[in-house]
Amino acid sequence: MIKVSVVGAKGRMGSHVVEAVNGAEDTSLALALDAGDDLTQITSENTDIVVEFTVPTVSLDNVLALVAQGVNVVVGTTGWTDEKLDQVRAALAKAPRENQSVFIAPNFAISAVLADYFAKVAAPYFESAEVIELHHPNKVDAPSGTAIHTAHAIAEARKDAGLGAIPDNTQTDGGSRGQVIDGIHVHAVRLRGLNAHEEVLFGNAGEQLTIRADSFDRISFMPGVLLAVRKIASGNYPGLTVGLDHFLDL
C-alpha cells in the first residue's frame, strides 16, 4: 500500500484526490490537511507521497517544508516559475533522505497532456500560433498553468525549427491581444459552466489547425494523479520531474 497524504484536502481538487486515494486498491489515505493545519504532522513514517493541491501563493513554501520533512511530493498547484523550480531543486539536493522526489504537473488530464504534445509536434509547421484557455470563474490565476506550459513548448519548438516572430501588425492594443508568453499570445476566458479547457490555434496562408482539450469534470485529473503517485512511489524518479508526459510513452 502506498501511504498518501493530501494537502489542500478540502479544495475542489484535494477533495477529489482524497476520494481517488480511498478508492484505489494500492493507495491508502494517511492525512488530509488544509489551511491552518500543521504540516509537520506529515512524516516519512506515516506518508510515502504527499499530493499538494493548494494555491499558487503557498505551494512553494509547502513543498520546501515537505521536502525538508523527508517526504516525496506530487504537486498539481499552478504558479511555478523557473526560479521557484530552482528552489525546489536546491531543497532536494539537501533533503534528509536519499533519492527524494518532487513531481509537478500543470495538468493531470490525459487530454490536456496530449494536446500539449500535439501542439509541440504541430508548431514547426505553422506561421501563426495562439493559445486560448477557458476555465471556471473561481480560478484564481490567469493564464492557466497549462497554457503557460503550452506556450513555452510551442515557442521552443518554433525556435528549434528556426521560425521567426509570429506575424502581427497590431498597432494599438488595450489588452485584447492577451498576454505574450515567450512570443506566443495567450488569452484567458472565465465563464460559469466551464471547468478546464484549452484551444491551440495554428495558422498558415489558407489553412488552420485547432487542437482542443476539454476537461468537463475534475474526475478527469484523477487517473493522472494516481499514475504520478505510483511512479514517484516506485523510487525511479529521484529529484524534480515536471510534466505527466514523462510517465507516458509518447
Ligand SMILES: NC(=O)c1ccc[n+]([C@@H]2O[C@H](COP(=O)([O-])OP(=O)(O)OC[C@H]3O[C@@H](n4cnc5c(N)ncnc54)[C@H](O)[C@@H]3O)[C@@H](O)[C@H]2O)c1
Ligand atoms: N495539475 C492539474 O491537473 C490541476 C487541475 C485542477 C486544478 N489545478 C490547480 O490546483 C490548484 C488548486 O485548485 P482548486 O480548484 O482545488 O482550488 P481550491 O481553492 O478549491 O482549493 C485549494 C485548497 O487549498 C487550501 N489551502 C490554502 N492555503 C493552504 C495552505 N497553506 N496549506 C494547506 N492548504 C491550503 C484551501 O483552503 C483550499 O481548500 C490551483 O493552482 C489550480 O490551478 C491543477
Ligand SMILES: O=C(O)C1=N[C@H](C(=O)O)CCC1
Ligand atoms: O481549475 C483549475 O484551476 C485548473 N488549473 C490548472 C491550470 O491552471 O492549468 C489545470 C486545469 C484546471
